[in-house]
Amino acid sequence: MLNLLNQYDFWDTVPLTGSATYSDIASKVNLSELLVRRALRHAMTRHIFAETTPGSEKIVHTSISAAPIKNPLLCSYMGHNLEEVAPAALNLVATLKRYGESVEPTESALVYTFLPDSMTGKTVFDWFEVDGEGDRKGWRVKRFGEAMSYVLSNFNPKAIHSAFDWDGLGDATFVDVCSHSCL
Amino acid sequence: MASYSPSLTELASKISAAASVIDGYCTKNSLPQPSFDVNGPAALPNDPEVQVAKMQMQDALTSMTDLLLGPNALMSALVPVRRYTHQSVNSES
Numbered sequence: 001m002l003n004l005l006n007q008y009d010f011w012d013t014v015p016l017t018g019s020a021t022y023s024d025i026a027s028k029v030n031l032s033e034l035l036v037r038r039a040l041r042h043a044m045t046r047h048i049f050a051e052t053t054p055g056s057e058k059i060v061h062t063s064i065s066a067a068p069i070k071n072p073l074l075c076s077y078m079g080h081n082l083e084e085v086a087p088a089a090l091n092l093v094a095t096l097k098r099y100g101e102s103v104e105p106t107e108s109a110l111v112y113t114f115l116p117d118s119m120t121g122k123t124v125f126d127w128f129e130v131d132g133e134g135d136r137k138g139w140r141v142k143r144f145g146e147a148m149s150y151v152l153s154n155f156n157p158k159a160i161h162s163a164f165d166w167d168g169l170g171d172a173t174f175v176d177v178c179s180h181s182c183l
Numbered sequence: 184m185a186s187y188s189p190s191l192t193e194l195a196s197k198i199s200a201a202a203s204v205i206d207g208y209c210t211k212n213s214l215p216q217p218s219f220d221v222n223g224p225a226a227l228p229n230d231p232e233v234q235v236a237k238m239q240m241q242d243a244l245t246s247m248t249d250l251l252l253g254p255n256a257l258m259s260a261l262v263p264v265r266r267y268t269h270q271s272v273n274s275e276s
Binding site for chain 1: 187188245246249253254255257258259261262
């Protein structure tokens with residue numbers, strides 16, 4: 001549901017002040033009113049969009065559905081996770097069966113899921129850089145960067161500093177591998 | 184133009200009331216309470232009184248979760264591969 005709303009950019013089809021009808025939204029996202037109605041009614045169960053009163057047919061934003069408009073980086077974060085990471089997550093077991101317990105970035109679930117045979121031995125970042133035609137080439141690496149910017153915009157490094165007894169480690173080297181070993 | 188938004192305490196009251204209905208039904212009928220114990224019951228009693236309370240409670244719990252997480256963390260939580268995120272260490276920014 002979130003993937004549909006994000007890929008078809010439902011976010012901008014409803015004004016932040018005022019309302020829209022299902023028909024207004026359907027014409028903007030170029031999908032049938034029936035599908036739009038079903039998708040939005042589902043989304044409303046998690047407070048993503050709402051009707052002014054149930055049955056009013058006037059759709060308004062909630063704080064939740066307004067979030068991607070207030071911070072467009074959130075769209076990139078959702079896109080990266082829903083379109084790239086989620087399908088790869090479903091292939092974790094298949095990847096384990098093919099590559100064993102490998103930690104090589106060329107043998108990850110994302111590589112297994114997306115890289116064409118012609119890119120054997122490459123990492124997912126190599127694919128991010130070359131996927132897309134013409135002006136679109138490299139759009140995935142741009143989106144990945146925006147997704148990471150979104151994470152950083154919500155991240156308070158002070159919390160890491162204060163949440164662990166770092167001094168207790170003595171003279172140690174701390175290596176931040178983030179989640180890159182699984183990409 | 185805004186839609187209706189429940190408060191945390193309003194939701195907490197609904198959850199508490201529904202829990203009392205389920206608890207009371209099990210007690211009155213000498214049935215085991217829902218439990219994580221290895222011998223706990225496999226499902227709630229299939230009685231309309233209990234099932235209605237369960238659905239009301241789940242609705243309120245979902246709204247409570249969505250309100251507590253707030254827009255940014257909820258959007259992250261709804262992304263299926265990010266059940267727990269940086270949001271858990273996000274206290275100020």
